[in-house]
Amino acid sequence: MRAARYAAVGATLLATLACDKTPEPKAPTSSVPPRSESTAAAAAGESASPSLPDLMKRHFTKSTEMEAALIRGKLDEFKEASVWLAEHQISVQLPVSWEQHVDGMTEAARASRDAADVNQAGFAFGSLxxxxxxxxxxxxxxxxxxxxxxxxxxxxxxxxxxxxxAAERMWEGLMAPSDEAWIKGSEVLSDAPLGERALAGARSVPPKIVILAKQVHGLGNTGRTVKAEDRGKIYGQFLATCAVCHDELGVTMK
Structure with a gap:
């Protein structure tokens, strides 16, 4: 499924790069204040007493949905996927040692839920x-x-x-965490950016796309040596840049 989405991006690049569509990306605005807790778990039909493995599986599923939505530039879908993580009332008894970590995750999920644009969404998701x-x-x-x-x-x-x-490996490297996965993903992302030769068949490449491509590959270079505690920032910038680029090209990803 993911492979099909990215193949569609490549096909759309070839079909649409002749159009010089270069509006400026939206700048981050002020943070939206957090909303109060709700009954999101009930609305989602969750079990009242999930096991710990079930809870972790649900966390992974929702984070994957958030990642996919952000890459597509679908802010509403990203925020919708974040609601469960932000508002779910955990009923299973957690070990005391988990509590501070759950609080950190919930805070990042709330920031994701309340993101005003893809830049804020990327930063919040990296924090998650x-x-x-x-x-x-x-x-x-x-x-x-x-x-x-x-x-x-x-x-x-x-x-x-x-x-x-690269996106999949960097996410695994960030959240698992895994140095090997993160570095391998960063190395692939740092490949030479798309240019005229790679875009065979396109009559022109909008300047905005060239800039975004260089930004993405620059993030790959930075990611190879960045400290572990800063990887979330790099990954969030990567996904936000993907979202802006796909929007500029009018790419539709399923």
Whole structure:
């Protein structure tokens, strides 16, 4: 499913880059004040007493939905996916050692829920990933198998598939946490940005897209050496830049 989404981006790049559509990206605005707690869990049909493994699985599912929505530039969908994490009243008895970590996760989820634009959403989501990592570092987290990235190629579709792979590995590296996954993802993201040669068939490349492409690959370079505590900021900027670029190109991702 994810591979299909990124292949669609590559195809759309070839079809739409002739259009010079270059409005300025929306700048971050002031933070929206947090809302009060609600009965989101009941609305979502959640069990009243989930097990700890079920709870962690639900956390992972919702965070994955948030990531996918942000990459597509769908702020409303991103915020909708964050509601459960922000407002769910945990009924299962948690170990005392978990409590501070749950509080950090909830705070980041509320910031995601109340994000006013994709830049704020990216920052909040990066903070969420870092909150997950802090918990996993102290209490144990998932084991990550990195695997190999898609082969390099000259076309836009292959390039976007490598971006997809990088995004997935960097997220795993951030939240698991896994140095190997993060660094491998950053290395792939730091590939040479899309240019005229990679965009074979396109008559022109809007200047805005060139700038965004360079920003993305610059984040990959920075990510290779950034401290673990700053990885969330890099990842949030990466996803927000993806969202702006896809919006500029009129890409529709399913």
């Amino acid at each position: 990933g870092r909150a997950c990592a802090t918990c996993h570092e102290q209490l144990g987290g998932p084991k990550i198998t990195v695997g190999r990235p898609p082969a390099e190629g000259s076309g836009a579709q292959l390039h976007m598939l490598r971006h997809q792979w």
